[in-house]
Amino acid sequence: xxxxQKLSIRRxxxxxxxxxxxxxxxxxxxxxxxxxxxxxxILYTSGSTxxxxxxxxTNRNLLHDIRHYTNTLAISSADRMTLLYSCSVHGSVRxxxxxxxxxxxxxxxxxxxxxxxxxxxxxxxxxxxxxxxVRQSSVISP
Numbered sequence: 001x002x003x004x005q006k007l008s009i010r011r012x013x014x015x016x017x018x019x020x021x022x023x024x025x026x027x028x029x030x031x032x033x034x035x036x037x038x039x040x041x042i043l044y045t046s047g048s049t050x051x052x053x054x055x056x057x058t059n060r061n062l063l064h065d066i067r068h069y070t071n072t073l074a075i076s077s078a079d080r081m082t083l084l085y086s087c088s089v090h091g092s093v094r095x096x097x098x099x100x101x102x103x104x105x106x107x108x109x110x111x112x113x114x115x116x117x118x119x120x121x122x123x124x125x126x127x128x129x130x131x132x133x134v135r136q137s138s139v140i141s142p
Contacts (some may be wrong), residue, residue: 036060043090057093066097073130077103081130082122084109091132104130 040062042054069075081099083106085091099106107126111119123131 034059036063041093043093062093062097066094066101069094069098070102073098075099075102075104075130079104079129080126081106082109082119082128082132083107084111084119084133091134095132 036059038059039056040059041057043057044052044054046052075081075098079099079102081095081104083092083095083099085095087096095106098104105126107122107128109119109122122128
């Protein structure tokens with residue numbers, strides 16, 4: 001199954017599936033000029049103060065962040081990475097672009113829908129080398 005199809009299965013991610021490329025489009029470098037300050041994507045806040053807000057991330061900022069992430073974890077094409085985040089938050093951007101720009105493999109999983117046992121199985125079966133998650137905060141009543 002292609003990554004775009006696997007992501008589309010998740011309720012929180014929508015990915016486009018290209019059925020083909022117009023054969024009349026040249027395979028040579030298109031020499032497109034895209035400003036480093038143009039928006040690359042929009043991330044959404046949690047909405048803890050009301051409605052979630054979209055925050056634009058520029059190409060420059062995205063590449064700087066992914067370079068730092070890559071260098072910190074020494075990500076390479078030999079790595080196998082989990083993707084456990086909603087596609088609308090920063091963690092997923094790091095996972096997707098961290099894998100894409102380094103040739104690593106990416107394994108998306110919805111723990112909420114598939115359960116913790118499926119996470120354990122994925123880590124073992126796919127020999128995951130980079131796992132990243134954030135524990136969910138819990139409220140403790142007095």
